[in-house]
Amino acid sequence: QPDDRGLIGDVPVLRVTRRGPEAVHFVLAALEPGAEVLLSLDWERRFDHMQQHSGQHLISAIAEQMFGFKTTSWELGRQRSVVELDTPLVTAEQVEALEKSVNEKIRDRVPVTVRELAADDPEVETVRSRGLPDDHVGPVRVVDIKDIDSNLCCGTHVSNLSDLQVIKLLGVEKGKKNKTNLVFLVGNRVLKSLEQSHSTEKALTSLLKNGPGEHIEAVKRLQSSVKLLQK
Structure with a gap:
């Protein structure tokens, strides 16, 4: 599983790895030893x-x-x-x-x-x-x-x-x-994924001037036309 990300104080955590029982954090800038800090997790x-x-x-x-x-x-x-x-x-x-x-x-x-x-x-x-x-x-x-x-x-x-x-x-x-x-x-x-597919479907509907159920046949016709023009 990929590691967590977030902030230690206001310093971004770039990577976290495991060494035995310890979690080693790689950060963007040095932290003051012994300082009390707030940890913020990238919850998404x-x-x-x-x-x-x-x-x-x-x-x-x-x-x-x-x-x-x-x-x-x-x-x-x-x-x-x-x-x-x-x-x-x-x-x-x-x-x-x-x-x-x-x-x-x-x-x-x-x-x-x-x-x-x-x-x-x-x-x-x-x-x-x-x-x-x-x-x-x-x-x-x-x-x-x-x-x-x-x-x-x-x-x-x-x-x-x-x-x-x-x-x-x-x-x-x-x-x-x-x-x-x-x-x-x-x-x-x-x-x-559904949102991406829906956006693609809407774009194809606009370009091909037909409904989603006809997209494949429309593309096949276009491919056939291109092949004829290339001969």
Whole structure:
């Protein structure tokens, strides 16, 4: 998950990285040691990451429950996110069923909670995980989606699935090593994508002088005309 941004006093935070148990902040200017400062968080960025990350947990859990597809990695991108599934094929029907199921869970307003376990607690072995970093110290953090999923995770998450608003699965792409990448948007990213699509549709309607349902045929006719002129 990408790092948080914000201000320490009035100094912008450019990047945050982890060194063992410590969070190291890279800032635009030097800060006075020992000074008392007000921390300000870029909430829009944080909430976006919370929505995408909790959405990924939900998608991964339901994909495994419904079809046995295990998640081997994922990426929270700037515009879209991707879950890598350990399967060579995901059908359009499976994508549709998965999207329907995860959105039903959102409407069910399922709680999401966070708890800590000792690293040697036997329960750690029962929680879904891709392993701990080699430099991990201290307790481990578990994110629970009630009756759906328990996952070792140090990321930021919503407190209820209803905060996700909606999940849109954009489709699948061929992944590496016989795997499949499932592309998705969650929450505010869905609304932004819809707004962009609507703006594009309005512009095309104005340029092509026809309705949205006729855009494709109009473009095909234009392409044919261009090819004839080029002969």
